[in-house]
Amino acid sequence: MAVLRGDIELAGLTKSYDGVTTVVQGINLRIPDGAYCCFLGPSGCGKTTILRMIAGHEDPTGGEILIGGENVVGLPPVARGTAMMFQSYALFPHLNVRDNIGFALRIRGLSKKDRNRQTDAMIEKVRLTELADRLPAQLSGGQQQRVALARAAITEPRVLLLDEPLSALDEQLRVRMRLELQRMQRDLGITFVHVTHSQLEAIALADMVVVMDRGEIRQAGAARDVYATPRDRYVAEFLGGQNVFAGRVDAINGDLASFASPQMKHIAVPVGSAPVSTGDTIDIAVRRDDVGLVRPGVDVAADTSWLASRVLAVEYQGNFVKVMLDATGTDEFIAYIPERTFFRDPYAIGDVVQATWPSHLARLLAKTTALTA
Amino acid sequence: MSAVPQSVAVADARVTKHAIAPSRGSRPWTFYVLAGLFTFYVIALYGPMICIYILSFQDVRGGLVFPMKGLSLHWFVDLFTQVRTGDVKGAFDRSIKLAIVVTVITVVVSFMSAMAFRRRFPGDNIVFALMIGSLVAPGLVLGIGVGLLFNAIGIETSPYTSALGAQLSWTLPFGVLVMFAVMSRFNPAWEEAARDLGASTWQTIRLVILPVLAPGLVAVALFGFTLSYDEFARTLQTAGPQNTLPLEIWSMTLNVTSPSLYALGTVTTIISFLIIGAALGTIVFIQKRRGARAS
Numbered sequence: 001m002a003v004l005r006g007d008i009e010l011a012g013l014t015k016s017y018d019g020v021t022t023v024v025q026g027i028n029l030r031i032p033d034g035a036y037c038c039f040l041g042p043s044g045c046g047k048t049t050i051l052r053m054i055a056g057h058e059d060p061t062g063g064e065i066l067i068g069g070e071n072v073v074g075l076p077p078v079a080r081g082t083a084m085m086f087q088s089y090a091l092f093p094h095l096n097v098r099d100n101i102g103f104a105l106r107i108r109g110l111s112k113k114d115r116n117r118q119t120d121a122m123i124e125k126v127r128l129t130e131l132a133d134r135l136p137a138q139l140s141g142g143q144q145q146r147v148a149l150a151r152a153a154i155t156e157p158r159v160l161l162l163d164e165p166l167s168a169l170d171e172q173l174r175v176r177m178r179l180e181l182q183r184m185q186r187d188l189g190i191t192f193v194h195v196t197h198s199q200l201e202a203i204a205l206a207d208m209v210v211v212m213d214r215g216e217i218r219q220a221g222a223a224r225d226v227y228a229t230p231r232d233r234y235v236a237e238f239l240g241g242q243n244v245f246a247g248r249v250d251a252i253n254g255d256l257a258s259f260a261s262p263q264m265k266h267i268a269v270p271v272g273s274a275p276v277s278t279g280d281t282i283d284i285a286v287r288r289d290d291v292g293l294v295r296p297g298v299d300v301a302a303d304t305s306w307l308a309s310r311v312l313a314v315e316y317q318g319n320f321v322k323v324m325l326d327a328t329g330t331d332e333f334i335a336y337i338p339e340r341t342f343f344r345d346p347y348a349i350g351d352v353v354q355a356t357w358p359s360h361l362a363r364l365l366a367k368t369t370a371l372t373a
Numbered sequence: 374m375s376a377v378p379q380s381v382a383v384a385d386a387r388v389t390k391h392a393i394a395p396s397r398g399s400r401p402w403t404f405y406v407l408a409g410l411f412t413f414y415v416i417a418l419y420g421p422m423i424c425i426y427i428l429s430f431q432d433v434r435g436g437l438v439f440p441m442k443g444l445s446l447h448w449f450v451d452l453f454t455q456v457r458t459g460d461v462k463g464a465f466d467r468s469i470k471l472a473i474v475v476t477v478i479t480v481v482v483s484f485m486s487a488m489a490f491r492r493r494f495p496g497d498n499i500v501f502a503l504m505i506g507s508l509v510a511p512g513l514v515l516g517i518g519v520g521l522l523f524n525a526i527g528i529e530t531s532p533y534t535s536a537l538g539a540q541l542s543w544t545l546p547f548g549v550l551v552m553f554a555v556m557s558r559f560n561p562a563w564e565e566a567a568r569d570l571g572a573s574t575w576q577t578i579r580l581v582i583l584p585v586l587a588p589g590l591v592a593v594a595l596f597g598f599t600l601s602y603d604e605f606a607r608t609l610q611t612a613g614p615q616n617t618l619p620l621e622i623w624s625m626t627l628n629v630t631s632p633s634l635y636a637l638g639t640v641t642t643i644i645s646f647l648i649i650g651a652a653l654g655t656i657v658f659i660q661k662r663r664g665a666r667a668s
Contacts, residue, residue: 155571
C-alpha cells in the first residue's frame with residue numbers, strides 16, 4: 001500500500017449556510033504532512049465549520065479541499081482518510097470502551113477475533129486496559145477523551161481532526177491532556193488539525209497556528225511567529241501579551257517614526273519599508289515583557305522609548321508582577337515585571353512611573369479593523 | 374499551634390452531624406398530615422378496584438355487593454364457559470390482536486416521525502398541530518365520524534380498518550410525543566461519529582440509533598398497547614359487528630348481573646399488569662445487559 005500523505009490544502013474554501021452570509025470566506029491554506037495545526041479564533045469565526053468541511057460532515061459552498069494532493073470534496077469521511085474527535089467526544093453511550101473503540105472495525109466487517117486483537121492493542125496504547133469493560137458514563141472526562149482519541153485513531157487516518165478537544169475538561173486536566181495529545185501526535189506521526197478558542201492551548205501545542213476572524217485567516221504561521229510578531233491589532237490582541245496602541249505619525253527619521261501627541265513624544269517606532277507617511281495613524285505593539293518601569297527623572301538611554309504614566313493596579317502573578325498603567329488612554333497598557341526586579345523597588349497604585357522599552361522592539365502592525373469585542 | 378485547627382475540626386464535625394441527621398428527634402407535624410393525606414389518596418385510588426377483585430372470588434351464591442358469600446373461582450369458570458355472559462373469549466382475542474397491530478404501527482411510525490422532526494422542514498409546525506389535534510378531539514365524536522364516513526363510502530366497519538384507524542388517531546400522537554421526549558436526549562453527534570467511522574445510514578440506525586433509543590421504544594410500545602387494549606370511545610362506532618374487550622365489558626354491565634363481570638375485571642387487570650411488567654422487565658433487561666458488560 002502506498003504511503004498516504006496527510007498534507008492538506010484548502011483552496012478558495014467558502015461556506016454559506018443561507019446563501020446570504022458567508023461563514024468561511026475563500027480560505028487558502030497549506031498544512032504540511034505530520035503537522036500539528038491549531039485553528040484559533042473566537043466562537044463563530046468559522047473554525048469549526050472548516051474542520052467539519054475537511055472531515056466531510058459539511059459540504060463547501062465553493063473551493064477545494066486537497067488531502068495528500070487529492071481533491072476530497074464530496075467523498076465520505078472514510079474515503080478521505082480523516083477521523084474526527086468530536087467536541088464532548090460523542091462516545092456511544094450503549095457501548096463499553098472496547099466496543100466504542102472497535103466500532104470502526106466492526107463496520108469494516110472484521111471477525112470478532114481480529115477486531116478484539118486490534119482493539120486491545122489500541123486500548124493498551126491509550127492506557128485504558130483496566131477500564132475496557134466500562135460504559136462511557138462510568139468514565140472521567142480525561143478517560144473519555146482517551147477513548148475518543150483511540151476510537152478515531154483505530155481507523156488509521158492520515159489526518160486527525162479535533163473539535164475543541166479540551167474544552168470539556170477542568171483546568172488541571174486540560175494541561176495534562178494537552179501533553180497526551182502531543183504524545184499521541186508524535187506516536188501516530190499523522191497530521192492533527194485542532195480547533196480551539198484558547199490561545200494558550202494553541203501556542204502550547206501547535207507547530208502551526210492559524211488565527212481566524214469572521215471566516216477569514218488573519219495570520220498563519222509557527223506559534224512563536226504568531227505570538228511574537230503578530231501581523232495586525234486583531235492577532236496581537238487575541239494572542240495577548242502585547243500592548244497595542246495607536247498614534248498619529250508626526251515625522252519619519254530614517255526608519256523610525258515619531259509622534260506629535262505630548263503623551264507619545266518620546267516614542268519611536270521602526271517602520272522599515274512599510275508605506276507609512278506623516279499624518280497616518282498607525283497601530284503599534286510592544287510586548288508586555290519588554291516593558292520596564294523607572295521612576296520619573298531617571299535618565300533613559302538614547303534608543304529607548306518611554307511613556308509617562310500612573311500605576312492603576314498591581315497584580316502579583318508569582319513569577320512576574322502585572323502592572324497596569326493608564327498610559328495610552330483607552331488601550332490597556334500593561335508591564336510584566338520580573339518578580340525580583342519589581343520587589344527591589346515596588347510601585348504602589350497611583351505612583352507616577354515611566355514605562356520604557358528599547359525602540360527597536362516595538363512593532364508596527366498592519367492596519368485592520370479593531371477586534372470588536 | 375495545632376490546638377486551633379483541632380478545635381475547628383471538632384466544631385465542624387458537630388455542625389455536620391446536626392445537618393445530616395435532622396430527623397433523629399421527632400418528625401415535624403407536617404409529616405403526619407402529609408402522610409395521612411397520602412394514605413387517603415392511595416385508598417381512594419385503589420379501594421374501588423380492590424373491591425371488585427375481592428368480590429370476583431365469591432362462590433355460586435355470590436352477588437354484586439358486599440358482604441362476600443363464600444370463596445371460589447366459580448365466576449372465572451363461568452366467565453369462559455357460559456354463553457349468556459357474551460363472547461368474552463372472542464372479544465379478548467380480538468382486542469389482543471388489534472392491540473398488537475396498533476402497537477407495531479405506533480412504534481414504527483413514532484420512531485420515523487421523531488427521526489424526521491429532528492430537522493426543521495417546511496410546514497413542520499402544521500404537521501405537528503394536526504397530530505396534536507387528533508389527540509384533543511373528543512373520542513366519541515371522532516369514532517362516530519369514522520363510522521359515518523365508512524358508512525357514507527359504503528365500507529363495512531371492521532377491527533382492522535375503521536377501528537384500527539380510529540385507535541391510531543389516539544395512540545400515534547402519544548407515541549410521537551414520547552419519542553420527542555426521548556429524542557431530545559439523543560446527541561446528533563453520535564450519528565456523525567458513526568458516519569465518521571465509516572457506518573452507512575442503515576448501520577448507523579441499526580448499531581447506534583436503535584440501541585440507544587431502545588428503552589424509549591419499549592415505552593412507546595407499552596403506551597400503544599395499553600391505550601389500544603383499553604380504548605372504548607373511538608372503537609364504539611368503528612369496531613364492526615363484533616365487540617372488543619372494553620365494548621364487551623360495557624355491554625355486560627348493561628345486562629349481566631352476576632360476579633362474572635367482576636371476574637372479567639380481575640382477569641383484564643392481571644393481563645394489563647403482565648404486559649406492563651413485561652415492558653418494564655424488558656427495559657430493565659436492556660439496562661442490566663449493558664451494566665453486565667460494563668462491570
